Amino acid sequence: MKFLMSSGKIDSRDDVNPGEGEEKYGDVEFADATNKKYPVDTPAHVRAAWNYINHKDNAAKYEADEVETIKNRIKRAAKKHGVEISD
Numbered sequence: 001m002k003f004l005m006s007s008g009k010i011d012s013r014d015d016v017n018p019g020e021g022e023e024k025y026g027d028v029e030f031a032d033a034t035n036k037k038y039p040v041d042t043p044a045h046v047r048a049a050w051n052y053i054n055h056k057d058n059a060a061k062y063e064a065d066e067v068e069t070i071k072n073r074i075k076r077a078a079k080k081h082g083v084e085i086s087d
Helices: 018-025 043-053 064-081
Strands: 030-032 037-039
Touching: 018 037, 030 064, 037 043, 037 064, 043 064
Parallel strands: none
Antiparallel strands: 030 037
C-alpha cells in the first residue's frame, strides 16, 4: 500500500470499513490512509478529496488536527498532480 508522509496520525473510525476504500480504489494513495478515505492518486480524485473534506459533515468525523493532516496531504497531492485548489 502507498501512503503519503505526514507527521499527523489519524485514528481508525468506527463508521468506516477500510477494506471498502481499498476494494473500490485499489492500491492507491489516500489522504486518510488509516481509514482508506480520500484517494489522491489522480487529479480528479485530488479535486474530489478536497471538496469532500471541506464539507462540514465530513470534516466533523475527524478531530481538528486530523482534518489539518488530511488537508495537507491533499495539498501535497494537488501540487504533485498539477491541480490548483483554494482554501
